[in-house]
Amino acid sequence: MSGPGQTGWLARLFGNRPKAPDVPRVRGAAELPAAATMDRVGTFLTRRGYRFRVDEDGDITGTWEGHRFWFMLLGPEQHVLQVRGRWDRSVPPDARLALLQAMNDWNRERIWPKVYTREEDDRLAVYAEVSVDLEHGATDAQLGQVISCGLGTGVQVFSSLGSLLPPPDDEPGPEA
Template sequence: MSGPGWLLRVLGGLPKPAKAAPADEEEPRPVTRDRVGDYLLDKGYRFVVDDDGDLTGTWDGSRFWFLLLGEHGEIVQVRGRWHHQVPLEQRSAVALALNDWNRERIWPKAYLREEEGMLALYSEVSADFEPGATDKQLAQVLSCGLGTGVQLFAALEATIPGGGPAPDVPDN
C-alpha cells in the first residue's frame, strides 16, 4: 500500500508506533484510608477518624469527609458540608444558586438536603479508582475535592444571606 503513513495505519498497512512508558512512571496501587491520611499529613492538615472510620476535618469552618466507597473501597469521595444552614423557606433560591454553580463548573457537585428542619448544603468530588491510583492521581482528586469545596462554600457566603449556624460538629 502506498500513501500517507496515517492512512496506511488506519487501513491496517502499518503498525501503530509503540509508546514507551517513562521509566519513572509510578504504577497504580489500591487506594486505602492510610494513603489518604498520608496525603493529608504531608500537607500538614489536621484530621481525625470518626466513629464510622472515615477521615474528617474542618477547613474554613466547614466539615469535610474523605470517604472510600464502593464494594472494595475503590471510589474516593471528598464530601464537604457548609458550616451554615438555611431555612426551608429559602429552598428555591438556594436550589437556583446551586444549579447555577453546577451548570457553570465541573467540580464540585453541589446539592442540598433537609436536615432537622433546615437545609444543609454539600459539595462532592468522586473518582473511581478500581484499577488503583498513583500518588499523583490520588493527590489530584483529594486536592480538587477540598479546594473546590472550599471555593463553593466561600461563594455561598457571599450569595446566600442569613444562613444559620450548623449543628455542633466536633473540631479536630
C-alpha cells in the same frame, strides 16, 4: 460526522483506531498506580500539614475553612474516592428557592463539585462532593489531585454561596 473507516473522535473513543506500538517501560522511571486506601489519603493530608481524625466508620474527617469534610472509599470494591464537604451554615426552609437557584447555577457552570442540599433538623444543609473511580489505582500525585480538587472546589462553592445568600441567623452548626 465520521462514517465507517473514518477517524472521528467517536471512532477513536470506541476503539476503531490503530493499536499504539508497545513502548518498553523502564522500572523505577515512573511511579506506578497503586490501590487507593485510607492510609494513602491520610499520608497525603499529613504531608500537607492538615489535621484530621478517623471516625468510627474508618472515614477520615476534618475541618477546612470552617467546613466539615469527609474522605471515603465507596462502592462494592472500595474503589471510589469521595471527598464530601458540608457547608458550615444551614439555611431556613423559606430560603430554599434562592439556595436551589444558586446551587443549580453552580452545577450547570462547573464540573466540580456536585452540590446538593438535604433537610436536617428542619433546616437545609448543603453538601459538596467530588467522587472519582480509582479502580485501576492512582499515583500519589493523582490521589493528591483528587483530594485537593475536592477540598478546593468544596471550599470555593461554600464561599460562593455565602456571598449570594442572606447572612445567617442563629442556626445549629454541623456535627463535629
